[in-house]
Amino acid sequence: MKIGLRLLIGYFLIVAVAGYFVVSIFLQEVKPGVRRATEGTLVDTANVLAQFARKDMLLGNVSDGLLVDAFSHLNQRPIGANIGGIRKNRNEYRVYLTDLDGRVIFDSSGEAVGQDYSRWNDVHLTLRGKYGARSTRLDPQDEESSVMYVAAPVLDGERLLGVLSVGKPNKAMAPVINRSERRILLAGGLLLGIALLIGMAFVWWINRSISRLVGYADAVASGQVPPLPRVGSVELDRLAQALESMRLKLEGKTYVEQYVHTLTHELKSPLAAIRGAAELLQESPPPATAKRFLINIEQQSERIQRLIDKLLIQSRLESRVGVELMPLEIASLIGATVAGKEAQARSRGIALKIGRLDPARLHGDELLLSQALTNLIDNALDFTPHGGTVAIDGERTEGGYLLSVTDSGSGIPDYALDKVFDRFYSLPRADRHKSTGLGLNFVREVALLHQGSIVLQNADPQGAKAMLSLPIT
Structure with a gap:
């Protein structure tokens, strides 16, 4: 019962x-x-x-x-x-x-x-x-x-x-x-009826509050990061806070274990390259060969530095440190972010275009949303050949806002469609070094933080299309 x-x-x-x-x-x-x-x-x-x-x-x-x-x-x-x-x-x-x-x-x-x-x-x-x-x-x-x-x-x-x-x-x-007895019985029946209605309202409130906590726990169990529900009771609020505290502690433990494992795995390759180059330099190779080894050491060191910097940003996002959601105009944010990437696109011979751009106000972190859009544009530019096009659209939908970035590149292989948002997963880029594999994972975390979603799929007739959905409150 x-x-x-x-x-x-x-x-x-x-x-x-x-x-x-x-x-x-x-x-x-x-x-x-x-x-x-x-x-x-x-x-x-x-x-x-x-x-x-x-x-x-x-x-x-x-x-x-x-x-x-x-x-x-x-x-x-x-x-x-x-x-x-x-x-x-x-x-x-x-x-x-x-x-x-x-x-x-x-x-x-x-x-x-x-x-x-x-x-x-x-x-x-x-x-x-x-x-x-x-x-x-x-x-x-x-x-x-x-x-x-x-x-x-x-x-x-x-x-x-x-x-x-x-x-x-x-x-x-x-x-x-x-007549007096009838009125007393009627009043008694009315009293019981009112008491039953009050009791049902109270039970509905209790069940609703508990259902919110259960929904919150189920969402956490499924890997989501839902907002802490407000249940309107001191005791139930304390229970919700206890659940949130338990979630943070469990996530923190899993987070540290996962990051230690992935960071160790990702550092193996550049460290092995640096160690091999250092061992060869000890044999006093010719100057040209030594210079090539030194350049390799410098590149691998930069790779390690980029990896560590991005991991720090990613960890701050996933732990919600310094994140503050405030009202913002999304169309202005999209325009400013695209303007900041035009020079990079022009240098690669790629046309960066803004199509439909509906105005809308929503609650969000301006810096994180701008960085997420930047990552999507960077990802599109990396896979778009010279002379190609990257299109950005912002469309207001029923109860939300759909931001899409479409490129005219080669698209996404079928085997990678369900892996592109995994941490450290990266596809080869033409004439470019391998990425950290954290850009799209960062976008997904930003989407989850804003109670939204991100989808990446192949476009028709070619290329790929990233769609970031954000709620309008």
Whole structure:
């Protein structure tokens, strides 16, 4: 199982458990809360109605007093109230009045007049100066049939006249309770949905960051030099830095081993030539012969010096020391570089031409790009005969820039097409000494540094064409 999925499942379980307990607590508190609020309303109502009952009892006309008149006209028309989407059309209160013996002398429902209610808690406790209330089921088997009663004393000054009780069925509160429970469940479901979306976004970010690091590691493993990815997290940034540090150390070790091996191999030939010439000079040859040996020693020494100088430049490029990518105008750079090679081309009798040259701005190292183009032009001039042509073009493509150098020489042998960019690989040049074999390798390193590519292929009908692709950011 992927780590992102594990994080998502763990996060969602934590939120789900926490949400379950919160929603459960709210649901458990809805019904008692509504009933407590209703009980408070019943207390107020009972105490208000007790004032009307006092007048009726003092006048001795309870059976035809204010309470009877009020309740006889109460439900003659629908109330028509809309309380938050809950319709209320009739009064749901039941009010009864008892005397000091607890006998019912008024009942708004007309059911209990004359009955002894002295044993019910609402009447019993109120007659003894306490708070009286009760909840009684109309059907002992049905919890929803319970009715809540709250009593208030009917007083004439300090003298107790009787007890007035107000009751309301708990079923009347069911719509409010059910609506509250539905809203809580809906809010809980919405909370889980939002939590799931947040978790998925978080996991997507984690997976994306890890995928960037994996892509970076895969690119390094395949020999590329990708930029260090930015993942936007302190811990993952430290991991990326650790991977980069490991890459540099491994590359440095391989780099030293490879360079020691290749440098030793390349120095064998000129050193052998110098040693042979020195041994022959010890035999005191004729002056003409000695001069030829001395010239050979000088040429081989220059070759060694060129090789070392180019290796130093190559190593600085491959280690990215002093490399800084900045905005530059590529067309101006191409024009300036070609202008600097015109005298060399003219001296060899070769026409150096600029064809298409699209303007474009890109990020790069001006010195390295100029040197890479110089190497491509030098390579083309070396293989172009007298009277030939070297053409340079710069074309803006979709999302990039294509710089091409085309010569009219003999082209590249098939066996060398996949080796020309290898370090120290060089093809023979007509009437010229062997090159160091580092020029095209340098161009490839510059292309990789700029997230581009270099391709060298045979042109039609003859010659070779080098194509350097650079991204435009």
